[in-house]
Amino acid sequence: MGKGIWVFAEQAEGKVRKVTFEMLSAARKIADAKGEQLCAVCLGKDIAGLADSFAPYGADMVYMVTHDLLAQYTTDGYAKALCDLITKEQPSVILFGATVLGRDLSAKVAARVGAGLASDCVDIKLDGSGNITIRRPMYAGKVYADVIFPNASIIAASMRPNVLVPGAPDASRKAEVVTVTPELSATDIRVKVKEVVKTAAGKVDLTEAERIVSGGRGMKAAENFKMLEELAEVIGATVGASRAAVDAGWRPQSDQVGQTGKVVSPNLYIACGISGSIQHYAGMGTSKVIVAINKDSEAPIFSKCDYGVVDDLFKVVPVFTAELKKMMAE
Numbered sequence: 001m002g003k004g005i006w007v008f009a010e011q012a013e014g015k016v017r018k019v020t021f022e023m024l025s026a027a028r029k030i031a032d033a034k035g036e037q038l039c040a041v042c043l044g045k046d047i048a049g050l051a052d053s054f055a056p057y058g059a060d061m062v063y064m065v066t067h068d069l070l071a072q073y074t075t076d077g078y079a080k081a082l083c084d085l086i087t088k089e090q091p092s093v094i095l096f097g098a099t100v101l102g103r104d105l106s107a108k109v110a111a112r113v114g115a116g117l118a119s120d121c122v123d124i125k126l127d128g129s130g131n132i133t134i135r136r137p138m139y140a141g142k143v144y145a146d147v148i149f150p151n152a153s154i155i156a157a158s159m160r161p162n163v164l165v166p167g168a169p170d171a172s173r174k175a176e177v178v179t180v181t182p183e184l185s186a187t188d189i190r191v192k193v194k195e196v197v198k199t200a201a202g203k204v205d206l207t208e209a210e211r212i213v214s215g216g217r218g219m220k221a222a223e224n225f226k227m228l229e230e231l232a233e234v235i236g237a238t239v240g241a242s243r244a245a246v247d248a249g250w251r252p253q254s255d256q257v258g259q260t261g262k263v264v265s266p267n268l269y270i271a272c273g274i275s276g277s278i279q280h281y282a283g284m285g286t287s288k289v290i291v292a293i294n295k296d297s298e299a300p301i302f303s304k305c306d307y308g309v310v311d312d313l314f315k316v317v318p319v320f321t322a323e324l325k326k327m328m329a330e
């Protein structure tokens with residue numbers, strides 16, 4: 001048996017993020033091939049109810065790391081609790097979701113434990129020699145690099161949500177559950193969370209959304225996004241935006257998709273009034289199906305999309321929404 005492949009099981013308000021199951025399914029194949037144990041590591045407070053969530057996706061062992069000071073995510077608190085456990089148990093691999101939290105935590109943890117880190121990765125597998133190879137986009141998605149870690153004692157990577165395919169859960173699988181109480185004190189945490197401001201209730205986070213309707217400068221005004229909200233409502237999508245729309249103050253920064261915004265990989269990405277700059281594409285280029293609505297037939301988005309409509313979005317979107325509504329009702 002090796003030292004173990006770990007998946008950081010991110011949860012928020014008692015709900016496990018989907019990327020955790022995606023990573024467990026991918027890591028299961030590697031654990032089998034290398035004869036290693038697969039462990040899920042979940043941090044928080046009052047999370048005991050989640051312990052059985054991970055075995056069906058392949059975990060052999062589950063660490064439930066609980067403490068009052070882990071009730072809210074803080075880089076200091078989570079990093080200390082996780083690093084102490086890594087130092088004690090010495091896993092060979094640790095995977096994080098490339099979520100806002102996972103990107104923050106993975107960098108800190110990797111630096112502290114001396115792990116090699118590949119960020120925002122889209123695939124993980126073994127090469128012909130049995131080395132773990134991790135694929136990540138570079139230069140705003142223009143090329144992919146296959147990264148190996150010849151000298152790292154621990155391999156760390158953050159995996160982009162919605163890219164790895166989760167296997168079907170096997171309810172008969174069971175895992176050993178180990179509860180860990182980390183040594184944490186208030187002085188370990190230099191940041192105090194005063195308030196958590198929630199976005200609209202029920203809205204699926206952009207990074208995990210299966211469908212996204214995004215608007216750009218072509219939307220012309222904040223109030224016109226209502227049209228996209230309506231379309232999103234009909235197809236169960238989350239609304240995103242280009243940086244131009246965010247810079248104009250039409251949408252919050254948390255909605256921005258792209259190089260300096262969120263990286264998304266939905267099954268369906270509908271770009272409305274977005275030209276398709278390389279910086280925008282860096283954030284949505286791995287979407288499975290891309291639909292563009294743009295009145296300029298020369299817009300770069302048309303060389304990157306699967307389906308394109310060359311027309312005024314103010315004409316197209318309401319008709320599209322109405323037709324979809326009818327289809328859904330049928």
Ligand SMILES: Cc1cc2nc3c(=O)[nH]c(=O)nc-3n(C[C@H](O)[C@H](O)[C@H](O)COP(=O)(O)OP(=O)(O)OC[C@H]3O[C@@H](n4cnc5c(N)ncnc54)[C@H](O)[C@@H]3O)c2cc1C
Pocket residue numbers: 215216217218219241242243244245256257258259260261262272273274275276277278279280283293294295296299311312313314
């Ligand atoms: C370092 C750096 C980082 C960046 N990071 C990001 C990022 O994270 N995300 C991002 O999005 N951008 C980013 N940008 C900005 C990027 O370069 C572009 O400026 C931006 O993506 C353009 O947004 P847009 O497509 O909405 O606007 P535009 O490029 O102005 O395109 C608007 C489009 O709307 C179309 N249009 C107008 N009216 C209509 C209509 N009525 N019907 C249909 N179509 C219409 C036009 O034909 C046009 O193609 C970054 C830039 C830099 C330098």
